[in-house]
Amino acid sequence: QSLASAPANCTLDTSYRYTFYQVTYSIIFIFGLGSNTLALQRFWASSKTLNSTAVYMVNLSVADLFFVVSLPLRIYYHHHSSQNWMPGGTFCQLTFTLKYISLYGGIFFLVCIGVDRYFAVVYPFNKRWRSVRTARGTSAGIWCLVLALSISLPFLHTAAALLHQPCLLDPSSSRNRLFIVGILLLVEAAFLLPMLLLLFSYCSILHVLRRPHWDHRRPHPRKQRTLTVIYWVVAIFLLCFAPYHFNLFWYTLTKVQLLPNCLLAKASQALHPVVLVLASSNCCLNPLIYYFSSKMFHKDSATSTGS
Secondary structure: OOOOOOOHHHOOOOOOHHHHHHHHHHHHHHHHHHHHHHHHHHHHHOHHHEOHHHHHHHHHHHHHHHHHHHHHHHHHHHHHHOOOOOOOHHHHHHHHHHHHHHHHHHHHHHHHHHHHHHHHHHOOOOOHHHOHHHHHHHHHHHHHHHHHHOOHHHHHHHHHHHOOOOOOOOOOOHHHHHHHHHHHHHHHHHHHHHHHHHHHHHHHHHHHHOOOOHHHHOOHHHHHHHHHHHHHHHHHHHHHHHHHHHHHHHHHHHHOOOOOOHHHHHHHHHHHHHHHHHHHOHHHHOHHHHHOOHHHHEOOHHHHHOO
16 A cells, blocks of 8 residues: 555555454454344334434444444455455445445434434424434435445446456546545545534533523433433544544545655555544444433433423
8 A cells, every 4th residue: 555656665564454454343343243233122122212312323223233244344355355356346346335334324323313412402392303203204314315425436446447456446546536536525525514513513512501590491310311422422423433534534645646745645554444443443332322321212201301
């Protein structure tokens, strides 16, 4: 993974990544499969009492399971890539399409949970935005959106195949630069816009909860559960996705040689496997939102207060 036209001293040996990916993805697969399956079982057992937050949480767990299912394919891919194996078109498309559908589905559903908490706290008596029907419709729209965004991946493979390149386009080729940068901007927007929306929701919730009269309107345990959910959502979102997308931006620009900086190229290449695995670990961390605030995902007599 060196820059094609960069000086020789910009070359960085990242051959370790094949073993690194196989080991870390195996661990993530075990924990991700177990935690998300258990979460879905609990949701299924109490499906009649689930509220809008739980609908988003169920869809988040489904997205995580899609991601977990893609991991054995990626382990197989990296195992054979270390032996200069060229993946077939169908295998390549399936592996990376599953990855990005589930990755960005997870991002969008995390934001939905944060926005749902925003309406619960800032507009507690407006039930229309927090109905189960609205949550289901929003979830369906998100699945359609991530499927549409993932349509670009088969095009990447098709273009690569025409140029006799393995799996995806070679970013060091000048013929591919414009297309790859366009995809990069789309990917970054799919992260930055949800992040801004989530941070806005987070700040608005904190502003309302700090008002002196808020505790008189709602019991303290409910306030604490609201804070727990939003803290977990923001922490998981920023921890898993911010490093990956920040590094991806510089990694891609140096690979396509739009930013010919040797030090930055080396740093982004070295960090890429680490931040990619960190983003992948999101499927293990998301169930913690449910485990630490499970009471918030069920309808009760307090629903009228916008819980």
